[in-house]
Amino acid sequence: MEEIRNMSQYAPGGIEEKWYAAWEEAGLFGPDPDLEGDPFVITLPPPNVTGILHMGHCLGNSIQDTLIRWARMRGQPALWIPGTDHASIATEQVVSRQMAAEGIDKREVGRDAFLERAWNWKDQTHGRITQQIRRLGCSLDWSREAFTMDEARNRAVTEAFVLLKEKGLIYRDVYLVNWCPHDLTAISDDEVEYQEIEGHLWHLKYPLADGGGHVTVATTRPETMFGDTAVAVHPNDPERKQLIGKMVKLPLTDREIPIIGDHHADPEKGTGFVKITPAHDPNDFEVGRRHDLEQVICMTPAGVMNEQAGAFAGLGRSECRQAVVEALDKDGLLDKTEKHVHQVGHHDRCGHVIEPYLSRQWFLKMDELAAPAVKAVAEGEIKLFPERWVGVYDNWMNNIRDWCISRQLWWGHRIPVWYCDGCDEEIAARTAPAACPACGGGKLTQEEDVLDTWFSSWLWTFSPLGWPDQTPDQEKFHPTSVLVTAPDIIFFWVARMIMASYEFKAEKPFAEVLFHGIVRDDQGRKMSKSLGNSPDPILLIDEYGSDALRCSLVMLTPTGQDIFFSEATLEVGRNFCNKIFQATKLVLGTWEEAGLPDGNPNDTAPRILEIESLGSADDWAERPAGLFAELWTGVFGGTPPVELQDGDLRLEDRWILGRLLDTVSGCGANMEKRRLNDAAYGVFNFFRHEFCDWYLEAIKPRLRDEQERGPVLATAVLGLAVSYKLLHPVMPFITEELWSWLPPSRGFLMNSSFPGFRGKTPFQRECAGFEQVMEIVGAIRNLRNELGVQPGKRGRAILRVPGDAVAAELTGGLALIALLAKMEDAEVVVGGPDPSPAGATVAGAVEIFLPMEGLVDLDKEKARLNKELAGIENWMKGCRAKLANEKFTANAPDHVVQKQKDLLAENETKAGKLREMLDALG
RNA sequence: GGGCGAAUAGUUCAGUUGGCUAGAGCGCCUGCUUUACACGCAGGAAGUCACAGGUUCGAGUCCUGUUUCGCCCACCA
Numbered sequence: 001m002e003e004i005r006n007m008s009q010y011a012p013g014g015i016e017e018k019w020y021a022a023w024e025e026a027g028l029f030g031p032d033p034d035l036e037g038d039p040f041v042i043t044l045p046p047p048n049v050t051g052i053l054h055m056g057h058c059l060g061n062s063i064q065d066t067l068i069r070w071a072r073m074r075g076q077p078a079l080w081i082p083g084t085d086h087a088s089i090a091t092e093q094v095v096s097r098q099m100a101a102e103g104i105d106k107r108e109v110g111r112d113a114f115l116e117r118a119w120n121w122k123d124q125t126h127g128r129i130t131q132q133i134r135r136l137g138c139s140l141d142w143s144r145e146a147f148t149m150d151e152a153r154n155r156a157v158t159e160a161f162v163l164l165k166e167k168g169l170i171y172r173d174v175y176l177v178n179w180c181p182h183d184l185t186a187i188s189d190d191e192v193e194y195q196e197i198e199g200h201l202w203h204l205k206y207p208l209a210d211g212g213g214h215v216t217v218a219t220t221r222p223e224t225m226f227g228d229t230a231v232a233v234h235p236n237d238p239e240r241k242q243l244i245g246k247m248v249k250l251p252l253t254d255r256e257i258p259i260i261g262d263h264h265a266d267p268e269k270g271t272g273f274v275k276i277t278p279a280h281d282p283n284d285f286e287v288g289r290r291h292d293l294e295q296v297i298c299m300t301p302a303g304v305m306n307e308q309a310g311a312f313a314g315l316g317r318s319e320c321r322q323a324v325v326e327a328l329d330k331d332g333l334l335d336k337t338e339k340h341v342h343q344v345g346h347h348d349r350c351g352h353v354i355e356p357y358l359s360r361q362w363f364l365k366m367d368e369l370a371a372p373a374v375k376a377v378a379e380g381e382i383k384l385f386p387e388r389w390v391g392v393y394d395n396w397m398n399n400i401r402d403w404c405i406s407r408q409l410w411w412g413h414r415i416p417v418w419y420c421d422g423c424d425e426e427i428a429a430r431t432a433p434a435a436c437p438a439c440g441g442g443k444l445t446q447e448e449d450v451l452d453t454w455f456s457s458w459l460w461t462f463s464p465l466g467w468p469d470q471t472p473d474q475e476k477f478h479p480t481s482v483l484v485t486a487p488d489i490i491f492f493w494v495a496r497m498i499m500a501s502y503e504f505k506a507e508k509p510f511a512e513v514l515f516h517g518i519v520r521d522d523q524g525r526k527m528s529k530s531l532g533n534s535p536d537p538i539l540l541i542d543e544y545g546s547d548a549l550r551c552s553l554v555m556l557t558p559t560g561q562d563i564f565f566s567e568a569t570l571e572v573g574r575n576f577c578n579k580i581f582q583a584t585k586l587v588l589g590t591w592e593e594a595g596l597p598d599g600n601p602n603d604t605a606p607r608i609l610e611i612e613s614l615g616s617a618d619d620w621a622e623r624p625a626g627l628f629a630e631l632w633t634g635v636f637g638g639t640p641p642v643e644l645q646d647g648d649l650r651l652e653d654r655w656i657l658g659r660l661l662d663t664v665s666g667c668g669a670n671m672e673k674r675r676l677n678d679a680a681y682g683v684f685n686f687f688r689h690e691f692c693d694w695y696l697e698a699i700k701p702r703l704r705d706e707q708e709r710g711p712v713l714a715t716a717v718l719g720l721a722v723s724y725k726l727l728h729p730v731m732p733f734i735t736e737e738l739w740s741w742l743p744p745s746r747g748f749l750m751n752s753s754f755p756g757f758r759g760k761t762p763f764q765r766e767c768a769g770f771e772q773v774m775e776i777v778g779a780i781r782n783l784r785n786e787l788g789v790q791p792g793k794r795g796r797a798i799l800r801v802p803g804d805a806v807a808a809e810l811t812g813g814l815a816l817i818a819l820l821a822k823m824e825d826a827e828v829v830v831g832g833p834d835p836s837p838a839g840a841t842v843a844g845a846v847e848i849f850l851p852m853e854g855l856v857d858l859d860k861e862k863a864r865l866n867k868e869l870a871g872i873e874n875w876m877k878g879c880r881a882k883l884a885n886e887k888f889t890a891n892a893p894d895h896v897v898q899k900q901k902d903l904l905a906e907n908e909t910k911a912g913k914l915r916e917m918l919d920a921l922g
Numbered sequence: 923g924g925g926c927g928a929a930u931a932g933u934u935c936a937g938u939u940g941g942c943u944a945g946a947g948c949g950c951c952u953g954c955u956u957u958a959c960a961c962g963c964a965g966g967a968a969g970u971c972a973c974a975g976g977u978u979c980g981a982g983u984c985c986u987g988u989u990u991c992g993c994c995c996a997c998c999a
Binding site: 221265283395487490581587700872896899 | 924925926927928934935936938941943946947948949952953954956957958959961962963964965966978979980991992993994995996997998999
C-alpha cells in the first residue's frame with residue numbers, strides 16, 4: 001500500500017485484478033443468504049460465446065453492475081446471472097470459414113465432425129469473453145453461469161418445444177421463407193435487413209398466345225420469370241380486365257401461362273400487369289395460393305438457376321438477370337429499362353441478398369402467445385424505460401407473424417422431432433423414442449434442422465434458474481427485476497422473453513426493461529468491424545482503467561439516448577479517479593502524521609444505513625457532535641478517533657456535512673428513478689467541486705495544526721468514506737482500494753451499506769453562511785484578476801456592511817475568506833467612508849474593497865463598474881415591468897413572485913452601491 | 923408510405939410538473955510550480971434554445987405547422 005500511496009498519479013494497473021479476485025474468493029458475488037427482503041435479480045444478456053467484448057457490452061454491463069451493486073449495498077439479496085449464447089448462425093459461419101481456410105468442406109466431413117470442431121472452438125473462446133467481462137468488474141455470480149446449449153438449457157429448450165408442439169402451436173409447412181443462399185438456411189423475418197438499392201425496373205413483353213399482341217409486365221427481377229405461372233391484372237381494371245382468362249407465351253420457354261384477375265395488381269403501378277412467381281416472391285406466393293397456381297422453383301438453394309431456366313441453367317441469379325435481359329432485348333421483348341430505387345433484403349449476418357425461397361420449415365404460431373404479453377405492458381405490469389418503446393412494442397406485437405424457428409444448420413438445438421420410416425408419423429419427444437407410437441416401427445429418424453438461436457434465449461429469465469425443474473432458485477429469483485439491453489433487439493429478444501415467461505411460467509419475466517443507447521463513434525456511426533471504428537475495450541481498460549471506462553460511460557449516457565464515444569470522454573473518468581486518489585492521499589497523510597488510532601478491529605458497521613433515523617435537522621442543530629459520532633458508527637462501526645465537542649464542528653464542517661447528506665439523498669432518488677447518469681454526476685460534482693475545491697482547501701490550515709487536526713480529520717475521513725460508498729456501484733475498484741486505506745474501515749466496501757437519506761438537510765443556516773463566504777471569495781478573486789493584482793500580493797480585504805446584524809453573520813467566516821481569497825486578512829466595517837484608493841465590488845449586501853495603493857487605474861475601474869451597473873439596470877428594468885404587471889402578481893405562485901421581489905431588492909442594493917462607488921471615484 | 927427520436931455555447935450534452943438573469947464536461951483566452959492533484963487550481967469569453975405561428979402573466983419546456991439529421995417498421999411489380 002505504501003507504494004501505491006506514493007504514486008504521483010493514480011494508476012489502476014494491478015489494483016483492479018486484485019480486488020476482483022478478492023471479491024470472488026470472499027464469495028461476494030452470489031446473493032447474501034443472510035439478507036432478507038426482496039431479491040434484486042438480473043440475467044445478463046448472454047454475449048455470443050465466440051465473440052469478443054465490444055463497447056455496447058461495456059455500456060450495458062456497466063449499467064447492470066451499477067444497479068446490482070447498488071441493490072446489494074442497499075441490503076437486498078442481489079443476483080446477477082452470467083451466461084453465454086451459442087449464436088447458431090454466427091458461430092457456424094466462423095467455424096465453417098476456419099475449416100474452409102484449411103480446405104475442408106463442412107458438408108464432406110459431416111455433422112458430427114463439424115460439431116466436434118465447433119465445440120472445441122466454443123471451449124476456447126468461452127474463456128476469453130468471460131475473462132473480458134471480469135475485467136470490467138461485473139459482480140456476476142459465476143457459480144450459476146449458464147450456456148444456452150449446455151445440458152440444463154438443452155432440456156429447457158426441448159421442454160419448451162414439446163409443450164408448444166403438444167399445444168398445437170408449432171407446425172410444419174411448405175412456405176416461402178427468407179432464405180440465405182450463402183449460408184443455405186432459412187432465417188426469420190427479423191434477421192432480414194433492408195437496404196436501399198439503385199436497381200432497374202425492366203418492362204418485359206409477354207406475347208399473347210393467340211397472337212393478338214402482347215402484355216407488358218414490369219419487374220425488378222427478370223431472372224425469376226422461369227418461375228412465372230401467371231400474369232395478374234386488377235379484376236376491376238377497366239382497360240385490362242377483358243384479358244383475364246387469356247394465355248400468354250412465357251418468353252425463353254415453351255410454357256403458356258394464364259392471365260388472372262387479382263387485386264394484388266395495382267392499375268396505377270408499373271404497367272398494370274404483374275408477373276406472378278409464387279415460388280420466389282412473397283406477394284406472388286399469396287396470389288398463387290388464392291388461385292391455386294403451380295409453384296415453380298427455378299433456382300437451387302444456392303441461388304443458381306436450375307433446369308427450369310432451360311439454356312440459362314447453371315447461371316447465378318445475378319448473371320442470369322443480365323443474360324435474360326439481353327436475350328429478351330435481342331428478341332425485341334424488352335420494352336424499356338428504368339432506373340429504380342427499391343429496398344432489398346439482406347441477411348444481417350453475412351450481408352448477402354435474401355432469396356424468398358419455398359421450403360418446408362417449422363413455425364411457431366404467435367398471436368396466442370402475444371396476447372398476455374401485450375396486456376402486461378399495456379397495464380404496466382412490465383415497465384419499459386424510456387416509455388416511448390411501448391408504442392414500438394405494441395405495434396410489432398399487434399401485427400405479429402408466425403415465427404420461422406427452423407434453421408438448416410448444425411450448430412444449435414436439433415429439433416426434438418422424429419419421423420417414423422414406417423408410417424411417416426411425426427413424434428415430438430423429450431428423449432429419443434424407442435418405437436413409433438402409431439405403428440410400433442423401430443426405425444425413427446430425427447429431424448436434421450436446428451432451432452433458431454432465439455428459441456433458447458427467449459427462455460433466458462428462467463432457464464438459467466433451472467427450469468423446467470422445480471428449483472429453489474426459480475422460486476426465489478423469478479420474476480427477475482430488470483432487463484438491461486439495447487433497443488435493437490426489442491423484437492428478437494425482449495418481446496419473445498415476455499411471451500415465453502407468460503407461456504411457461506404464467507408470470508412476467510422481469511418488472512422493468514431499461515433500454516440504453518447504442519454506442520456510436522464520435523461521428524455518430526455505428527461501431528462496426530468493417531469500419532474499424534470499434535475500439536477494443538480491453539485496451540482502453542489497460543490504459544485508463546475499468547473504473548474510468550465505467551464512470552465515463554455511465555455519467556455521459558443520457559437515459560436511452562445513443563452516445564457518441566471517443567477516447568476523450570474516458571479522460572473525464574480517468575481524471576476523476578485521480579482526483580479521488582489525490583484527495584485521499586492528502587487526508588490520510590495527515591491522519592498518519594497525527595497518529596490517530598485505527599479503531600477497534602472488532603468494529604462492525606450495520607449492513608443498512610438510513611441516516612434520517614439518526615435524527616432530524618433540529619437534532620443535528622442541537623447536538624451535532626453526538627449525531628456525528630452516530631453517523632461515524634453507522635459508517636465504520638466504531639467511534640470517531642477523537643472525542644468531538646459541538647464546537648469542533650466549524651462552519652465549513654457543518655456545511656460539508658449538509659452537502660454530503662444532500663448528495664446522499666439526491667443519489668438515492670436518482671438511482672430509484674434509474675437516472676444513473678444523474679446519480680453519478682451528482683456525486684461527481686459534490687466530490688470534485690465542493691469537497692475538494694472548497695472543503696479541503698478550507699481545512700488545510702487546520703490539518704497542519706496539531707491541536708486542531710483531530711476533529712477535522714474525522715469529518716474529512718467520513719466525507720471520503722460516504723463518497724466512496726456512493727461511487728462504488730459505478731467505480732468499484734478504486735473505491736474498494738481507497739476504502740481499504742481508511743484506518744477505521746472494516747471489511748469490504750462492496751457489501752457494506754449504501755447510505756440512504758430522505759430527511760430534511762441539516763445545517764441549512766451554516767450552508768447559507770458558507771455560501772456567502774463562497775460568494776465573497778469569488779468576488780474578490782474576480783476583482784483581483786480583473787485588476788491584475790499579483791498573485792503573491794496579499795493585503796487586506798475590507799468588507800463593508802450596512803448593519804451590525806450582517807457584520808455578526810460574517811465574522812465567523814472572515815478567516816476563511818482571507819484564506820480562500822489569498823488575502824492577508826479580511827475585516828468587517830459597518831458603514832463609513834469608502835477606503836480609497838481601492839478596487840471595489842459588491843457581493844450581496846456586502847461591499848468589498850481591496851485597498852491597493854497605486855494599483856488602480858481610475859478610468860479602467862470606472863469603466864468596469866459602469867459595465868456591471870448597466871447589466872444590472874437592464875435586468876432590473878425587465879424585472880420591474882414584470883412585477884408591475886398585475887396579471888403576473890395575480891397568477892404566478894407566491895414563491896415565484898417573492899423570488900422576483902427578493903432578486904430585485906438584492907440587485908437594487910447592489911446597483912446603489914455600485915453608484916456610490918462610481919461617485920467616490922469622481 | 924407509416925412511426926419514433928434529435929436539433930440549446932466552437933463541440934459533446936444536461937435542463938424532470940411551464941417560473942431561467944439558460945447550465946456542465948471538453949476546447950478556447952488570462953493568470954498560477956498555492957508542501958493532494960498540470961489527469962491540477964483560480965478567473966474569463968462564448969448562446970436569436972432549428973424556423974414560423976399559437977396558448978399563457980410567463981415558453982428551451984405545452985400545441986400546430988415547416989426544415990434538417992438519424993433510427994425503426996412496411997410485400998409494393
